[in-house]
Amino acid sequence: MSKNDWDVVIVGGSFAGLAAAHFISGGDVLILERQSRLGKTQRSTCCTSVDWIERLGCSNSVLQRLDYLTIHSSRGAGVQVRLPEPFCTIDYKVFCETLAGNMENAEIKTGTRVVEIKEGGIVKTNQGMCTGKAVIDASGWPGVGNRAAWKNRGWRKRPAFGLEIETDYAGDTNSIQIFYGKRYTSHGYGWIFPTGKDMVRIGIGGQFSGSPLKVLNGFLSEMGVSRNGAKPHGGFLPIITLGESVRNQAFVVGDACNQVIPGSGEGIRAAFEHAEICAKIVRMIVEGRIPLDTGLAEYSRAVMDSKPFYDNMRFIQDMAHFCPDFARSHLINSLLKVDEARAEAVFKRYLQGDIKSSKSVIVKSIIKSLLR
Numbered sequence: 001m002s003k004n005d006w007d008v009v010i011v012g013g014s015f016a017g018l019a020a021a022h023f024i025s026g027g028d029v030l031i032l033e034r035q036s037r038l039g040k041t042q043r044s045t046c047c048t049s050v051d052w053i054e055r056l057g058c059s060n061s062v063l064q065r066l067d068y069l070t071i072h073s074s075r076g077a078g079v080q081v082r083l084p085e086p087f088c089t090i091d092y093k094v095f096c097e098t099l100a101g102n103m104e105n106a107e108i109k110t111g112t113r114v115v116e117i118k119e120g121g122i123v124k125t126n127q128g129m130c131t132g133k134a135v136i137d138a139s140g141w142p143g144v145g146n147r148a149a150w151k152n153r154g155w156r157k158r159p160a161f162g163l164e165i166e167t168d169y170a171g172d173t174n175s176i177q178i179f180y181g182k183r184y185t186s187h188g189y190g191w192i193f194p195t196g197k198d199m200v201r202i203g204i205g206g207q208f209s210g211s212p213l214k215v216l217n218g219f220l221s222e223m224g225v226s227r228n229g230a231k232p233h234g235g236f237l238p239i240i241t242l243g244e245s246v247r248n249q250a251f252v253v254g255d256a257c258n259q260v261i262p263g264s265g266e267g268i269r270a271a272f273e274h275a276e277i278c279a280k281i282v283r284m285i286v287e288g289r290i291p292l293d294t295g296l297a298e299y300s301r302a303v304m305d306s307k308p309f310y311d312n313m314r315f316i317q318d319m320a321h322f323c324p325d326f327a328r329s330h331l332i333n334s335l336l337k338v339d340e341a342r343a344e345a346v347f348k349r350y351l352q353g354d355i356k357s358s359k360s361v362i363v364k365s366i367i368k369s370l371l372r
């Protein structure tokens, strides 16, 4: 590497890493990405909030705007609710290239794999070493040097896995569709996300004991969709307890910190939100306004603030996981009886990370819906 000392070194040039660099917007920033080019390997369905995509200046990556969500259970018709804010599917490559292209302060080195992040801002790569006053690990799951990631093999600690294909579709291409129930998947859920021009990303996610490809094939045949030679893509979804937000004096952001929201599997908006928080702190470190340790402690506190929300979403997800099929269907169908304004209000609270009531209140409100 020609230059070795940087204000900030970011490991990973995807949602979390690029958003962090965007918001730091000062100092000299180095982004290290192991792929040979940004946006090369899409693992995700890439559906997120329109508002966030516009804030990041990447509206050109939007494939389709989505205002409705339809939830299907094994029995009965699907329940459609209006989303309190628009979502959209995006072209991953265009998104990464646009966000990176708008940066003036960042140098991006692709084809560079980080081997280790050491205390003192030292980053070891397959092409040499560099240092940063602040280092951000945005390398996805499990994250660089996260040795604990593979140790806990209990199913609650195991990340989920998601797999999908992109293909043409003759059904509803106006709303996001989520499918719960044994009819669709053994555990977890199935999904259809429209991407414009009668194309969709259709897939499955969950903690499967067998082959995810088998589960995907089963779901496609239930939906009457043929693979048409489309190659599946996917990866791990760390829908587990929030991970370490600071590791070896580096800020850990996005999937590397398990910031995917349980229940919904939304990791992109969560990565953007935490990247923005992290970037504000890192900027103060670079400007010499606070020492590194103070910044790391502040970031840890901010991540811990969202823990009650994550714990509750995980609790709701576990209940959905264990719920007998008939009860889950009943619960989803009972949503039909909830007026639109109430459903929208619940979704709004979810989007604000404001589902922080005690677990007993959650259980009571679920039982109330079941009895309705």
Ligand SMILES: Cc1cc2nc3c(=O)[nH]c(=O)nc-3n(C[C@H](O)[C@H](O)[C@H](O)COP(=O)(O)OP(=O)(O)OC[C@H]3O[C@@H](n4cnc5c(N)ncnc54)[C@H](O)[C@@H]3O)c2cc1C
Pocket: 011, 012, 013, 014, 015, 016, 017, 032, 033, 034, 035, 043, 044, 045, 046, 047, 048, 112, 113, 114, 115, 138, 139, 140, 141, 144, 161, 162, 163, 164, 203, 205, 233, 234, 235, 236, 237, 253, 254, 255, 256, 260, 265, 266, 267, 268, 269, 271
């Ligand atoms: C099938 C599937 C569907 C999904 N659908 C959605 C969805 O619709 N909406 C949503 O919000 N979330 C979705 N998610 C989750 C979402 O994709 C992730 O939460 C999101 O990608 C996290 O972003 P990230 O930047 O933290 O990590 P990643 O996107 O995983 O990026 C990590 C980056 O770091 C690089 N890297 C890794 N190791 C190194 C290394 N050692 N050195 C250098 N670079 C490295 C990688 O190449 C990669 O570019 C989905 C996930 C899956 C698997």
